Amino acid sequence: MKSWILKALAPISLLLASQLSYAVDIQPNTLYPQVELDTSMGKIVVELDRTRAPITVDNFLTYVVKGHYDNTLFHRVIADFVVQGGGLDLNKEERPTAEPIVNESGNGLSNLTGTIAMAREGEPHTATSQFYFNVVDNEKLDPSSRRWGYAVFGEVSSGMEVLQAMSLVPTEFNTKIEWPDFPVTDIVLKKATLLPRD
Secondary structure: OOOHHHHHHHHHHHHHHHHHHHOOOOOOOOOOEEEEEEEEEEEEEEEOOOOOHHHHHHHHHHHHHHHOOOOEEEEEEEOOOOEEEEHHHHHHHOOOOOOOOOOOOOOOOOOOOOEEEEEEEOOOOOOOOOEEEOOOOHHOOEOOOEEEOOOOEEEEOHHHHHHOOOHHOOEEEEEEOOOEEEEOOHHHHHHEEOOOOO
């Protein structure tokens, strides 16, 4: 009886083990992992900096490999400021997230054009899955001696023209989620992929 149960459970155990290994396969020894964002407006590749923002990079990559970002919307677009996504599904509903992470904004990386950083609420340690791209130099988002900043954790390595095109799309106040600066036509992040090591 016990052997029959073990044999029956073996495939399930293997499946769970493979899913768990998939969930945590975030290339922990790669200092500068790369992620491809396949969007409805084109592809963007970002190179992340684990040397400066290890907690933030691990957090972002965990969401990537779990498929959290697949079929999500860029929900905040402000020309000459930022393009933000990573939180809303195609029905404009928030996806569940893990616990917030520690703010690594004092890591020496600045919110310059083409960088990727973590969005958060007013309190400093509230970032979960949402991220944004700086489409201009936004040093005002960096930390100072009197306040926390927004943690930069990488930069665009290809597809900057896609990001710039995103930043120029028409936007409106979305009444469903009561959110300003929402693209009139959905910009979809179809798939985020952790690229193989070089």
